Amino acid sequence: AQSVTQLDSHVSVSEGTPVLLRCNYSSSYSPSLFWYVQHPNKGLQLLLKYTSAATLVKGINGFEAEFKKSETSFHLTKPSAHMSDAAEYFCVVSDTGGKLIFGQGTELSVKP
Amino acid sequence: EAGVTQSPTHLIKTRGQQATLRCSPISGHTSVYWYQQALGLGLQFLLWYDEGEERNRGNFPPRFSGRQFPNYSSELNVNALELEDSALYLCASSLDPGVIYTGELFFGEGSRLTVL
Numbered sequence: 001a002q003s004v005t006q007l008d009s010h011v012s013v014s015e016g017t018p019v020l021l022r023c024n025y026s027s028s029y030s031p032s033l034f035w036y037v038q039h040p041n042k043g044l045q046l047l048l049k050y051t052s053a054a055t056l057v058k059g060i061n062g063f064e065a066e067f068k069k070s071e072t073s074f075h076l077t078k079p080s081a082h083m084s085d086a087a088e089y090f091c092v093v094s095d096t097g098g099k100l101i102f103g104q105g106t107e108l109s110v111k112p
Numbered sequence: 113e114a115g116v117t118q119s120p121t122h123l124i125k126t127r128g129q130q131a132t133l134r135c136s137p138i139s140g141h142t143s144v145y146w147y148q149q150a151l152g153l154g155l156q157f158l159l160w161y162d163e164g165e166e167r168n169r170g171n172f173p174p175r176f177s178g179r180q181f182p183n184y185s186s187e188l189n190v191n192a193l194e195l196e197d198s199a200l201y202l203c204a205s206s207l208d209p210g211v212i213y214t215g216e217l218f219f220g221e222g223s224r225l226t227v228l
Contacts, residue, residue, distance in 0.1 A: 043116070043219035044202065090155065097168035098145065098160035098209070100217065105154060 002027050002095045004074075006103035014111045019063075019078040021106045023091030026072065032094040033074045035065055036102075039087045047089070050074065061085070086110045114138070116220035118203050124226045125193050133188040133223045137205030144186040145206070145217060146178060150199035158201075161186055162209045193227045200224050 007022040025031055035047040048059025055067040061084075065076045074091060091103040117136045125131050137144050146158040157170040161180035169176075175191040184205075190197055201224075204217035 041221070043221045044204075044217070045219070046216050049216070098143065098162070099157045099168060099170070101157075102147075102155035 002093045004091045004093050004103040006106050010107045012109040013081045019081045021076040023074045034092040035076050036090045037087050081110045118220040118223050122224045131190045135186045135203030141205035143206045143209045145204045147202045148199045198227045
């Protein structure tokens with residue numbers, strides 16, 4: 001069965017410092033993995049996706065994620081946080097039947 | 113180009129009543145998905161419609177049902193409402209019917225259902 005675990009429910013960083021949001025996955029086959037972002041009172045938006053091509057994936061707004069099979073991880077990073085990055089971030093794995101399995105979410109706060 | 117639109121934005125019902133939520137996908141998208149985002153439970157897959165047919169449903173009781181119309185818009189019905197049905201209901205659409213290949217769902221802003 002497919003699952004994802006987001007290791008932190010809340011992360012707080014200062015503006016201009018690096019961001020690290022951690023995600024581990026479990027999959028019975030080669031997974032497709034994604035990160036989505038949800039800003040307050042907005043719909044979810046796809047940040048980036050891994051679908052068995054390059055293991056280092058670049059997304060929108062300067063975010064990246066690295067697929068590490070040996071560690072079953074897909075952590076999201078950004079070199080320098082911006083105030084506008086404050087939002088909830090979801091690590092997601094695809095399942096059969098048109099289904100996406102969402103992690104519990106990590107709320108990112110950015111302090112000035 | 114218009115995104116995924118959902119109505120109503122907010123809906124308040126009492127236990128035992130029925131709720132109907134509506135979704136219009138992005139033009140050209142034939143697949144529509146419904147997710148429930150309840151406090152403390154995260155996003156849970158509810159239903160997937162493609163070309164007017166229900167293709168898959170999540171682990172929800174039969175009182176959660178829906179349909180997809182010929183214009184690909186969709187409706188989610190929740191019968192015999194219970195307090196725990198209070199949640200944000202998100203609709204999404206995609207070009208890729210199975211979503212497993214691209215993972216790119218385009219989400220609406222949701223309909224918040226409150227059951228009193």
